[in-house]
Amino acid sequence: MRGWVIAGAVVLLAGLLAAQEPVAPPAAQAVTFVADTSQVPHLQPWGRAAEALCVVWYPRLVDILASDDTVGFQPTIRIIFEKEMKGVAYSGGNEIHIAASWVEAHPHDFGMVVHELTHQVQRYPPNGEGWLVEGIADYVRQRHFEPDVAVPAIDFARAKPTDAYKTTAGLLIWIEANAAPGIVKKLNRALREQTDTAAVFSASTGKTVAELWAAFARASGYAGPLAAP
Numbered sequence: 001m002r003g004w005v006i007a008g009a010v011v012l013l014a015g016l017l018a019a020q021e022p023v024a025p026p027a028a029q030a031v032t033f034v035a036d037t038s039q040v041p042h043l044q045p046w047g048r049a050a051e052a053l054c055v056v057w058y059p060r061l062v063d064i065l066a067s068d069d070t071v072g073f074q075p076t077i078r079i080i081f082e083k084e085m086k087g088v089a090y091s092g093g094n095e096i097h098i099a100a101s102w103v104e105a106h107p108h109d110f111g112m113v114v115h116e117l118t119h120q121v122q123r124y125p126p127n128g129e130g131w132l133v134e135g136i137a138d139y140v141r142q143r144h145f146e147p148d149v150a151v152p153a154i155d156f157a158r159a160k161p162t163d164a165y166k167t168t169a170g171l172l173i174w175i176e177a178n179a180a181p182g183i184v185k186k187l188n189r190a191l192r193e194q195t196d197t198a199a200v201f202s203a204s205t206g207k208t209v210a211e212l213w214a215a216f217a218r219a220s221g222y223a224g225p226l227a228a229p
């Protein structure tokens with residue numbers, strides 16, 4: 001039964017990839033993706049599908065972020081499926097590690113792979129802005145890979161723009177659509193070059209992150225008090 005679910009998810013992804021527009025000549029360099037399912041052989045078809053997904057989406061992510069792909073380039077990226085790992089997935093060096101138990105429970109979650117692949121394109125030097133790093137990865141996933149999936153509602157009474165992941169992604173999607181198209185590319189550059197990201201928000205929109213968050217909340221129909229930053 002589990003095998004059929006995995007196989008069904010893989011077939012769905014193959015159809016999705018085939019139906020998408022061909023990519024314009026990429027600025028990205030050619031990367032070889034190698035899925036390692038040696039710990040969990042029954043996930044080999046899913047691993048192969050993840051490889052194919054990464055081949056198609058890597059140049060797209062370079063383009064979406066307007067990222068200089070020569071900086072810290074890794075010619076081979078390994079996707080390692082971990083039998084004992086808790087949690088979901090993480091990315092480091094030229095490796096993406098994915099918990100087998102997560103894939104078994106969420107066989108359609110290829111968006112998770114795109115999130116981790118975004119980290120492989122970001123390759124930022126160490127910075128204190130994890131909220132933005134994770135927010136951009138979920139922005140890419142939600143806005144570009146899963147644009148038809150409903151964005152989770154934000155509880156503005158409690159949430160903050162620096163909550164990372166889907167919350168920060170929601171703010172970035174709203175800013176891109178309503179205030180400053182192209183801001184994510186500028187943020188990517190600032191994070192790469194270790195320059196001030198607050199200055200990117202203010203120069204692009206004339207507002208601080210807190211002011212943008214308040215405008216986003218109002219535009220989303222929330223009229224109550226916002227959580228203190």
Ligand SMILES: [Zn+2]
Pocket residue numbers: 115116119134137
């Ligand atoms: Zn992440």
